[in-house]
Amino acid sequence: MTDAVVGFVLEKLESLLVHEANLFRRVKGDVNLLRDDLGIMNAFLKDSEGKGDDHYMVKVLINQIRDTAYEAEDVTNTYMAQVIKQRRRKLLMKLFHWFDHAFALHAVAEKTQSVKKRIENIYANKTTFGIEAQSHVDEEAEQSLQQRRRNVEEEDVVGFIDDTAKLVDQLTNEQRLHREVISIIGMGGLGKTTLARKIYNDARIKNRFDHCAWVNVSQEYKTSVLLLDILKCFVKLSDEMYKMSNEELKVMLRDNLKGKRYFVVMDDVWKPRFWDEIRACFPDDLNGSRILITSREKEVASHASSTPPYFLPFLDKERSWELLCKKVFRGEKCPSNLERLGRQLAKKCKGLPLSIVVLGGILANKEKTQQTWSNLIGNVNWFLIDDDNKRCSDILALSYSYLPRKLRVCFLYVGVFPEDFLIPARTLIQMWVAEGFISVENDSKKMDEIDVAEYYLEQLIDRSLILVASRRSDGGVKTCRIHDLVRDYCIKMSIQEKFYEVRVNSADLRRSSNSSIPRRLSIQGNIDSESISSSRTSNNSISVGSLLLFNSYFHYNPLNWALKNFRFVRLLSVEVGKSSDYFFTFSKEIGQLVFLRYLRISFWGPIVTVGSWKSFPAYICKLPYLETIHLKGGAAMPMPNEIWMMKQLRHLYASGGIELEPPSKVGHTLSNLKVLSFVRVDGKTSILFRKSLFPNLRKLHLGIYSPHVIDTSTTSEILASLESLQNLQIFKLSDLKVGRRLDLFPSSSSESSSKLTKITFVKCEFLDPNHLMGILGKLANLQILKIKNCDMSSRQLHFMAGEFPQLEVFEMIGVGDIATWELETHAMPNLQHLFIRGCDDLRNLPDELWSLANLRMVEVSAIQPDLREKLMIKQSKLKKEGYSCKLILRPGYYSPPWPCSPPRYF
Template sequence: MADILVPIVLDNLIKFGTYEANLLRGVRDQVDTLESDLRFIKVFLKKSAGTRNDPFVEELVNQISDAALEIEDAIDAYAARVIEERRRNLLGKLFHSFGHAKVLHGVANKTTTIKEKVQNIYNNKEKYGIGEADQPSVDDEEAEQSSIEKRRRNVEEADVVGFEKDTTTLIDQLTNQSNLQRDVLSIHGMGGLGKSTLARKIYKDTRVLNHFACRAWVVVSQRWQARTLLLDVLKSFKQISDETSKKVVEELKDELHEHLKGRTYLIVMDDIWSTEVWDAVRVAFPDESNGSRILITTRVRNVARHASPTPPHDLKLLDENESWELLRKEVFQGRECPPDLIQLGKKIAQSCGGLPLSIVLLGGTLAAENKSYQVWLRFLANVNLYLKQGISFQTLSYNHLPPELKACFLYLGLFPEDSEINVRDLIELWIGEGFIQSDRSTSIYDVAEDYLEKLIDRSMIQVATKRLDGGVKTCRIHDLLRDLCIEESRRDKLFDIYSIDNKVSLNRKSRRLSIHSVEYPNFDLPPCARSLFFFGVSFNPLSKSVSEQIYKSTKFIRVLYLFELKIDKIPSQIEELIFLRCLYIKKCRVEYVSSSIWNFRYLETLHLDFYGMGSLRKGIWSVMKDLRYLHVGRRLALDLCNLPPRSLVGEPFWNLQVLSWLRVNQNAALVIAKFPNLRKLGLIFDGESREEDEVEKVTASIRRLESLQSIKIRKYWRYPMEVGTRLNSLPSTLTKISLKYDGSPFDWDTFKVLARQSHLRVLKITTFAPQQPHDVSVVAGEFPQLQVLKLRNLRIKTLEMEKDAMPKLESLFIKTCEFLEYLPEDELLRRTNLQLVEVIGWKVQDKLKTMLSDFKIKHPATPCKINIIEL
């Protein structure tokens, strides 16, 4: 816990000291001492990460966690009191602030004491076994891993189903005679997915036995040594002499290399966690262009990519039928399942979320039980208790994460089971919590996306859906890993959960609370909470008691997330949440919202998307100083037409990077100019025009946005002027444009204007209006960088394309374009860089279906995948 907590508290302390230096007058020395000590302790935690087996060190780490929480409480309490007393007379301020300064001084003394203990440990490094950062520990942890590995190998011997296609694919790659260079293939996936099982199945296959002159299987795991690995490979081929066993690493590499020369070999390296493994042993495997292969299994995608340019073979979760087949085999060992148990058995199998390891573990337990309906019914009711056996397999993956990724991973456990989590929301929440550390040279969003990719690469997060540009749109977490998140977080007081399935007493010291319930209970929220999440179902009401507590009892809240709730009102008391950084009111029904929604000094993220009433104009600029992300749903789009002109004069707001949706009017151009660092912008053109050059003013403002990457424009039928034809000379940074026309036909002159934008990579065009069928042609030189094109509801009859038009197009999506009859073959479908053409519609023209079907038959080797989906 300390490894996660100390960097967050340190970052919050630095931020607060930077933003509100005037609040810390009189206690600056204590704050500086706290900051210095926390920096020192942070280094200690990193260096001692793998040496926590010493009881003294472990106890000290626990003390550090408690001290960090005290620091956070003391600083927040001091700041809150000073802010409240700004309205009081000077004597009152001095009196009350002095009392909190004493508390702050006491916390600083405690932290200094801990620092002295840390220094004592450093002075006795050998005694406590502390060396370089992240060195692995031994003893208990090693014994635990050995036990886990033993159970994992037992599971792997099971007859896991669903690998037939994977086995054929990989064996074909291993024995491919058209590629004789030594090649490294990899099997990638989360723990328990069956990577080693598949590798073992391939290793024993007769086609592999007959193809390779010699084979070796070595288990690598997290703690590995190059010398041990080389000896293990050699042991597969010959008896190890005393002379060989005494050789150093370089000598062993030479001996192995000499032994393999002139022979076709297959080396399986199972369970690799680090890129350094391949770097350490690769020269021992000769490449004589005779078809030799190395097969590795790993949970870390980056390991697979590092060892070979060949894309890794990603294992998938089992579907419902495969899950039931595997469970049935485990329980009945070839015998028939009684008919009355089939439906129960399918539900038990489904509860495993497609993870073979969990299914096999449950199957082993069920096999020892009576095969009766009542026994299986009880088992299903308590299946989560049995599934917890599998958490230890995932603990290895969690322990291998660096501290900055651990907090981000655990955070996913806050969301309800089986949720598809919006990645953009997740990143904003990570940033609001202080989990993302970034220097000025790197965007905090880039760092957060890098963290997300690392968690995906390490198989801790699953990609649910992708954006058109290939980025991750939504993600999910397997139930077993979610259980691990909850277990670790509850123990470390990171967060707690209240749900229908988990009505346990809440940890009063938990800093974050997530409530998932059909009916929100009346209970006391923990006063130390820093984050509150409320997930509703079908707009169930938030109880008045809980609502009042949010604004009165939990004044230190930094993150407030309200989802799919019915809320009577967001009252003016919300401004009591003086430390709020991140506020989401998403998919809610709200009767009234007070303009106090803008009265937050530290707000960085604001997401308002609800049905309701209230003024969203009054006081808007008061929140803009630190705001980085502002999203207001289309129904509530910011209408700033009545703002006094003087409010738009003055210094720009440099921090805002995301702004949507802004309703365009006579002040829109001035508003956009206030935010020079925007990366994403959403505009709504609705209502009657007030000035003839209104659109030109807006587009002129857009041209000056030197960081703009993405723009979305929605035009309604009430807006009389054309928008798209003005989108010329856009910023060179702008790579993604989305146009949606509601009630008004799309002007194809806009298409030609956009065709000249040399930096455009993603284009989406949607219309909801009748128009005459249109033939579209793209000529050479147009859309020179476009990679993704999506056309929806457009009355296109034919799409003609010259050879050098859209030369970099990779994906073409055509949805509900019911009149489309033709796509060019040679000029489009046969391009080597085109990867996907997807045609979706309530009715796809027979002429187009026939043409695409014939094309696939005539050109089976064309890399383009063609999907035709009729709704």
């Protein structure tokens, strides 16, 4: 497991030396030597992966490789920074500094030689060190791990009553005669095995099925052993059976199950191909036979069956407390003086049975006093991760070790966020890209790094390591989180790997668990200036490549401190708390962060402080690698004309808006810009788009806080100019008045070829909404349409036949003037989700809506009582008729959101 971070560092260094060869042309020989050494190191890591993680000599060597790789990275960065700065100097200064550069990189090449000799020595003496002997599965260690797992997961965990009932009903359904595979999916320690055991022992299961079998699969299984384990549940094994081939055993198993109604539990399945190997053993005799699979991997479930898997939920607060009491007091009642502390401890486990069971075992063996329990309150998860029996860490390590190498660093990185943090998915994947975690394969059609990162996120979700907190209307992940126990496991592993460290107070900042400096630093909570100045990290800032400051209260400017102490950062994310008492300003030193790829400043403070963001500094535009700029908080910010020189810029966000002027020089474009949000429009805005200055723009937000500044003809002109954005997919318009003469993508060819998939209108005024809908309805690829807090200037909304052919999601929120909505037959044929909220005057939903074949959910809230009464009747009728669409009626009154209300963290 320990080579994931090291391998990433080596590969990143090799890639850097190749792609930035121009910077190293004066020391080409030394660079080639360094690349060779890095290649040998990486080859050793790949060759030894999984063959000796617990072998002392291998661990020592990997640690040496890691330290040398980090040292090589530091000196290489130093050299690159000198070269980049040299290019900005005058000729005389360039000649004066050149000799230092060659010497610096040559020193790295020399330092790698000793490690290279060690690697060669290890290759020559594999057998001596026992590396080859470790290449097979350590069966004794595997059995020990499985026993520890069963000691935790097969405890008589409370709850699961509803879960058991639902699944037993599904498994014993007499109307479904085909053999079915049903799966229970969830993260390690959630209780999948416990639930499966409850089901297996249920009386209805025993009465329904002729034969029942249970088999533990695990990561490293042997097909022959599994087949024999199933067979022994049906027949007595003979000596001859142990000598049979896999194919012979499969035939025997199938023959024994032929004509019988059977129920087989396959616990802890990891590999999708497992089902392909054994599916032929299970005949389908149309008698209701069932197979139950438990897994942490969603792909296992989808590969084995089209039946949706059952995702096991976490325990609620009461069930958590009940389980902890059961483990600690073993039938006795909890003393009243410990109940408050006990409930706090149970709450810290966040509903994960693994945490609760292990914590209960620890508490059961300790003195049951308020002092003892109080000492655990703030350190529950660390205590669980570091417990002597390694029960928690071993179970979590199974998921980590099974991850592909490319996903391991992405997973570990999620630990940099604070506890209970709702992580914006787009922020996370942009950080992954900036850190260099995302590798795009070289194929005929190169994928975008952001798309690959989003795929990586879905992979980690499907493996039950990252939890979805909310999804966007297009189905993508909006926010995500991880369980606290998983977070602490990530932090523990990252400290071992010197990958990153988390500091939550001033004492943490003054000390470090490693003798060397972490490569990334996440500071959370209140840090005083004395701790900052005395921090060993500040004095060795060359090693820190990423700095994240979360929701802290500062008596100083954290940006200036970061610029002074961390000059080699690639990623800088600063979130300033509401109570900070300084003027937040950009410093010229930010232009010295020559490796910066990602800059995020999120500020929620007094207006006087926000007002200090008067303009965006031109020196930021000279940073050669900067790809993402994200500014949250503050007023409109004029952009300097130098921004048109940022060929590498991909994402530009500013919550207060940006003011853009056309470039002063012909030929300057933002050719790589994918996201622009948001631009404050004016009379010159249409010129920006007519000149094709954003050829690859995928997402655009236009708006202005004062609707009356821009007249309707100017708005129409701006919208018509968007025709030049051939790659635009997502468009948002805010606070603008749209007239009757609306020319949005005016030519018929543009309507059919438009790539627009999502359009959102917020606080807009439409003088002719039905004309607008007629234009939007012709966009062939439009899938999502949202109308929020808009003045429609009409009492009626009418969608004609053939309009919105691909629309899947339609939202109307806070639209108060629409009274009737008419929907012709064959309009919106693909609509799946409809959301209506706060539409005070709406008196009907069209009858044609319920005949849409693809409609799956209609959610309505904050409406008039008469419409609610009609929909309640419709809801009852839909249930009685077994209609597949869910009609959800939510109570409450609609309250428009404050325009500047901050999110919880970002």
